[in-house]
Amino acid sequence: MKGKIFIIEDEASIVQLVQLNLEKEGFVVSSSLNGNEGLKELKKFEPNLLLLDWMLPDLSGIDVCKNIRRDSNLKNLPIIMLTAKGEEEDKIKGLESGVDDYITKPFSFNELHARIKAVLRRSDPNIISNDLTFEDLKLDRIEKRVFRADKEIQLGPTEFRLLEFFLINPKRVYSRDQILETVWPNNVNVESRTIDVHIRRLRQSINIKDKKELIRTVRSSGYSLV
Amino acid sequence: MKGKIFIIEDEASIVQLVQLNLEKEGFVVSSSLNGNEGLKELKKFEPNLLLLDWMLPDLSGIDVCKNIRRDSNLKNLPIIMLTAKGEEEDKIKGLESGVDDYITKPFSFNELHARIKAVLRRSDPNIISNDLTFEDLKLDRIEKRVFRADKEIQLGPTEFRLLEFFLINPKRVYSRDQILETVWPNNVNVESRTIDVHIRRLRQSINIKDKKELIRTVRSSGYSLV
DNA sequence: TTAAATTGTAATATTTCTGTAACAAAAGAA
DNA sequence: TTCTTTTGTTACAGAAATATTACAATTTAA
16 A cells, blocks of 8 residues: 545546546545535545645635644645646745645646655655665565565564564664564563574674675664664 | 557547546557547557447547448447437447447446446457466466466366465465455355465465476465465 | 365474573773 | 673574375265
8 A cells, every 4th residue: 555645626527537546556545525524534534645725615725724734633744735827926825834745737647646755755755665675675565575785685574573663764773672562562571682682683684795784783772774 | 458449539538537447457548539530540549449429529429430330440340339318219329330339428437347348358358358377377267277387277266266366466475364355255264274275285286396486485474476 | 876076174294483591792881 | 901781692492383294074076
């Protein structure tokens, strides 16, 4: 799944077209033709991104936007505003009201797609694909494969989950307790030093000679991917 | 490739919608907004099927149709007529003039797709492929046959469904639960370990010596086709 | 109806993975 | 330096997951 996108736009033809195209790209899409209803459905649908028309029959796009930014659950929802030609002077106003990007109608689908990807990449990089990557490291969550410099690497289940964990937030340092909580199934009790051993195993697997060490030890704090 | 479809229809919105959907299904699609031009482009495009609007700005659908039937190269081109509601009395006239099927607007895409498949199956069964393939593996869903490297392989019903399942999403790793849910009829209760046995049987059947193993075991995750 | 094929399960064998302990090495602190 | 703390490394036994086999029950075909 690439992510969920909600559309609030009153021109049904645009909605259909965009929806179809996005679904073709692997997004899950839902839509609403006006602002008030849209706001309600939004909360149920929990999208990763909102495409919002500037001019709506009831509320204006800006009003919808403000509403969203006021809602603690939706505060961080990325929004791309759809504006008609000639409304461009309002750009700045739109961005001020908390829009992440805007696009002028008529737009090509490619342009829209590019912007969606850009915005999503900023807000939630994992949605764009099921691959987690960091430098020359790639982890495919669907096929359950790991590559370093395009060479496949064999990992045991725990090492796989461990690497997956680090790849979600590279560079960040995690304590052994944090690692334990997330990577190990709940309610198991393992020694904190066990992690050292798994780190060692992971290191051994992903390290390639002449390539730099990818896992950093932070004494008295934990480990991180660098 | 599933085949080429040409559309002659003057409502651009319908054309767009249908075209997108058909392309999503794997057809190659081209279109024209009026009859005369459509006839010309038809000959270049060489479609396997024509979607023809009843009411066109210049020629009527029937005229286009008659034209086609008179042309020795296009004589056998299957045609599905698109009619608006209320024109239904004309059905018979349409079919008499050499139309293979007709569909009334507004129609759902599913309905259209079903009719297209039906017509194509009659006129050119090879186009509607019900084969799933992956590398040198081929599964014919209609004839219920499986081939590896052009040699037919005998499978039991369950192994067949299992392989069919893997072929729909090759490379993707499925858990035993996912496999159970999809491959086994609902509401049956079989041990999750039973799958191992069927995997073994499937492996035994589709493996050929000197050829690589096709089913990959991903410890603690499941299986996939590779 | 009989024979053959198919299916699910249990029992057993095999493989792979995991956690721990013990010791070595490194980094800080005194 | 020397001591203390933290991390690295290794080996290994037990655990866990998968493979394989055999068999009885059931379905299908002859």
